[in-house]
Amino acid sequence: MGVTTVTDVRPTSDADGVLHTLFRSDQGGHEQVVLCQDRESGLKAVIAIHSTALGPALGGTRFHAYASEEEAVRDALNLARGMSYKNALAGLDLGGGKAVIIGDPEVIKSEELLLAYGRFVASLGGRYVTACDVGTYVADMDVVARECQWVTGRSPENGGAGDSSVLTAFGVFQGMRASAEAAWGDPTLRGRRVGVAGVGKVGHHLVGHLLEDGAEVLVTDVRAESVDRIKAKYPQITVVADTDALIRADLDVYAPCALGGALNDETVPVLTAKVVCGAANNQLAHPGVEKDLADRGILYAPDYVVNAGGVIQVADEMHGFDFDRAKAKATKIFDTTLAIFKRAEADGVPPAAAADRLAEQRMAEARQR
Numbered sequence: 563m564g565v566t567t568v569t570d571v572r573p574t575s576d577a578d579g580v581l582h583t584l585f586r587s588d589q590g591g592h593e594q595v596v597l598c599q600d601r602e603s604g605l606k607a608v609i610a611i612h613s614t615a616l617g618p619a620l621g622g623t624r625f626h627a628y629a630s631e632e633e634a635v636r637d638a639l640n641l642a643r644g645m646s647y648k649n650a651l652a653g654l655d656l657g658g659g660k661a662v663i664i665g666d667p668e669v670i671k672s673e674e675l676l677l678a679y680g681r682f683v684a685s686l687g688g689r690y691v692t693a694c695d696v697g698t699y700v701a702d703m704d705v706v707a708r709e710c711q712w713v714t715g716r717s718p719e720n721g722g723a724g725d726s727s728v729l730t731a732f733g734v735f736q737g738m739r740a741s742a743e744a745a746w747g748d749p750t751l752r753g754r755r756v757g758v759a760g761v762g763k764v765g766h767h768l769v770g771h772l773l774e775d776g777a778e779v780l781v782t783d784v785r786a787e788s789v790d791r792i793k794a795k796y797p798q799i800t801v802v803a804d805t806d807a808l809i810r811a812d813l814d815v816y817a818p819c820a821l822g823g824a825l826n827d828e829t830v831p832v833l834t835a836k837v838v839c840g841a842a843n844n845q846l847a848h849p850g851v852e853k854d855l856a857d858r859g860i861l862y863a864p865d866y867v868v869n870a871g872g873v874i875q876v877a878d879e880m881h882g883f884d885f886d887r888a889k890a891k892a893t894k895i896f897d898t899t900l901a902i903f904k905r906a907e908a909d910g911v912p913p914a915a916a917a918d919r920l921a922e923q924r925m926a927e928a929r930q931r
């Protein structure tokens with residue numbers, strides 16, 4: 563009988579699976595995971611700190627009705643890890659963390675619950691700094707901040723940075739300019755056909771930057787209000803029926819700005835664009851899609867790199883928010899995106915892999931200091 567090594571240990575239940583991920587897999591290695599409970603308010607939360615190598619772990623609080631507690635822990639682990647990479651490449655001296663509150667926010671969100679949550683965040687003494695995410699809003703952060711000083715994403719009246727989509731869109735535009743430089747040797751979208759899927763908060767601002775730069779813009783959105791609002795503001799844009807029609811519409815650039823998973827086995831083979839650069843999180847539906855894009859000669863600007871303007875904006879709150887200072891930092895997304903393309907070429911890997919390598923390098927260097 564052979565010796566059983568840790569890599570041979572297989573999880574026997576979902577809970578075991580989470581611990582396996584945390585302690586033994588490449589997706590784990592988190593420094594700290596805190597399970598929080600306050601029965602009076604109904605709070606059940608998970609705070610995951612992936613890395614504090616570069617500084618306190620910054621990442622938002624997701625409020626969601628998870629199918630199980632294990633699923634919630636898994637989501638917190640994945641999201642926290644993602645924040646370490648995003649913050650590292652955003653040039654922030656901040657590590658990565660994320661929290662999830664378990665339950666339907668429409669049903670259980672209350673002031674008591676948010677205050678109890680704030681006390682848990684406070685108990686970490688600044689190792690974790692929170693912000694908004696899906697299911698939590700600026701008004702919620704204002705409540706959390708009554709119990710805890712390590713909160714960003716508050717309202718401007720409470721010292722907050724306000725709507726983070728402004729610099730998110732600006733950062734995506736910088737990433738797209740860098741992509742244009744890499745693809746066509748000129749950092750401008752002038753004369754390019756750019757398709758934006760999802761014209762909500764970020765997509766709307768992005769369209770403004772693109773038109774100002776002289777691009778021809780096509781948009782689509784599932785919500786009629788979003789389409790009507792943007793068409794009223796910019797009558798010169800073309801509205802396309804749906805995302806499927808958009809990605810087939812002879813584009814130079816495709817900008818996914820709606821939900822995750824936009825790049826998958828169905829969409830990648832039919833993409834007409836030479837460049838993909840957009841705000842949506844988790845655009846690659848599964849590992850391997852980044853290689854499919856590269857094999858088709860499509861330049862993919864990694865989502866977490868180009869959409870970091872929002873985290874740059876809220877991180878600035880920690881020093882007393884200054885929009886111009888935050889914007890100057892978000893401008894650097896141009897250089898970072900170009901550096902990733904160069905590293906990808908040098909290492910012979912897709913840009914998504916090169917981005918991960920650069921982020922890991924920055925964290926490793928910080929750990930050695």
Ligand SMILES: NC(=O)c1ccc[n+]([C@@H]2O[C@H](COP(=O)([O-])OP(=O)(O)OC[C@H]3O[C@@H](n4cnc5c(N)ncnc54)[C@H](O)[C@@H]3O)[C@@H](O)[C@H]2O)c1
Pocket residue numbers: 726727728730759760761762763764765782783784785788805819820821822841842843869870872873
């Ligand atoms: N807001 C930020 O600061 C920020 C920061 C980083 C990343 N992101 C990511 O960027 C994306 C957009 O964020 P947002 O704040 O603009 O959200 P939003 O909800 O304001 O806008 C999303 C838009 O996409 C549309 N949409 C949804 N499904 C669609 C589909 N299948 N096809 C076309 N349109 C569809 C919605 O109707 C909506 O108008 C999200 O993936 C978000 O996670 C946002």
